[in-house]
Amino acid sequence: METVSIARSQIDAIVAHARAGAPDEVCGVVAVREGEVVRVMPTRNAAATPRNRFEIDSRDLMRVVEVEREGHDVGFYHSHPVSVAYPSATDIGFAELWPGALQLMVSLRQDVPGGTGPEFHAYRIVPPQVNVVPLVIDESR
Numbered sequence: 321m322e323t324v325s326i327a328r329s330q331i332d333a334i335v336a337h338a339r340a341g342a343p344d345e346v347c348g349v350v351a352v353r354e355g356e357v358v359r360v361m362p363t364r365n366a367a368a369t370p371r372n373r374f375e376i377d378s379r380d381l382m383r384v385v386e387v388e389r390e391g392h393d394v395g396f397y398h399s400h401p402v403s404v405a406y407p408s409a410t411d412i413g414f415a416e417l418w419p420g421a422l423q424l425m426v427s428l429r430q431d432v433p434g435g436t437g438p439e440f441h442a443y444r445i446v447p448p449q450v451n452v453v454p455l456v457i458d459e460s461r
Contacts, residue, residue, distance in 0.1 A: 323454045324422060324442055326357040327461035335438050337362050338399035338426045344370035346399045349383040351392035352422050358392060373410050374398045395422030402429050405439040407450050415445035422453065 330350075337346045344365060351359040363380035367373045376396075387394045396418070398411075405427035407415070415423065427439040442453040 323456050325456045327458045330360045342401045345374040347374040348397045350395040351387040352395045353392050397424035400427045405441045412447050416447050419446045420444050
């Protein structure tokens with residue numbers, strides 16, 4: 321089974337972005353090389369209804385090109401402020417544009433006093449199939 325390695329600092333950066341953007345969803349681009357997330361790039365959410373969907377702002381789409389020019393695989397992240405970190409029907413529709421790309425999702429639904437904190441999961445979606453990708457978290461970086 322494929323795994324993806326990600327640094328604790330990268331998870332922390334994505335969670336911080338999600339917290340700063342709440343109650344709206346946030347989104348970003350990630351660069352992946354040989355099963356390792358090597359860069360996380362926040363983007364702006366241009367969705368008309370950002371509370372329950374994301375759309376990478378066209379001014380930020382150049383980041384996708386940058387990742388590809390560097391020879392990395394393109395991946396994405398986004399948040400679910402109040403629902404589980406699992407792909408919605410809208411997320412599966414988004415994946416039609418980049419089938420099989422790494423999709424990182426963070427949920428803040430339990431990120432409240434007395435809660436368990438943010439949920440963080442990874443998927444590869446080839447619509448309509450959603451495949452869970454186990455994460456290996458490098459706590460040293």
